[in-house]
Amino acid sequence: MDIFNDILNLRFIDYLDVVLVALLLYYLYKLVKGTVAINIFLGIIIIYGAWKLTEFLNMELLSGIFGGFMKVGIIALIVVFQPEIRKFLLMVGSTNFGKRVSFLQRFKSDSANTTDIEAVVAACNKMSMSKTGALIVFENNNNLDFLLSSGDEMNIKVTQPIIESIFFKNSPLHDGAIIISDNIVKATRVILPVNNEKNIPQRFGLRHRAAIGITEKTDALALAVSEETGHISYFKDGEFVVFEDSNQLTSLIKKDLV
DSSP states (O other): OHHHHHHHTOOHHHHHHHHHHHHHHHHHHHHHTTSTHHHHHHHHHHHHHHHHHHHHTTOHHHHHHHHHHHHTHHHHHHHHTHHHHHHHHHHHHSBOGGGOSOGGGGGOGGGSOOOOHHHHHHHHHHHHHTTOOEEEEEOOSBOOGGGGGGSEEEEEEOOHHHHHHHTOTTOTTOSSEEEEETTEEEEEEEOOOOOOSSOOOTTOOHHHHHHHHHHHHSSOEEEEEOTTTOOEEEEETTEEEOOSSHHHHHHHHHHHOO
């Protein structure tokens, strides 16, 4: 009965507090989902729980060890989660609010990204057959407008012929990457940040390093078509994503693109 009365006596600010915490947890989940960071996060929670348990049981030696670890935990978190923290701050600072009318729309099935993924994948398959190099970046929550000045701003509806014509070897637009957002090619010939730290097989070139760089620094997704082999590569969170065929690739992109 007392609990029921407490619920009735909650203020508006208390409800707002709960909503904000839920929103924060939602963003944190999106940040670490599918990465090794979530395992590290769970490890920290376990150590924190062990610390409180040893404190409760008056186990001074173990409590002191765990307590010392937790005292330097902030520094350790900054070092270990440096890429994730950078991505989280970028997510908070550059979220495309124009693409999200309301918070509730995130949970509606009809609020998915409108990009014609089938057309993009079909274009990649065609370019793969002719060994035409291509680099396609899908804008997600993080706004990529800061990259537009490095290329040519566009406003072209996504279709298979458009994608193929952009990357045609004699086209003046084929160098660099294109950025796609909500079925619109926002820019062509975009210069992306290149990752030089991660070791990747020598058969992969600058396109693949650029795809790793942009998906590592933001929550964008990227497709790269190798000019040497025609192989299509899909990137998310700075990593290669393995897929079996075009249907699975299409499904993966639709799932990852919110």
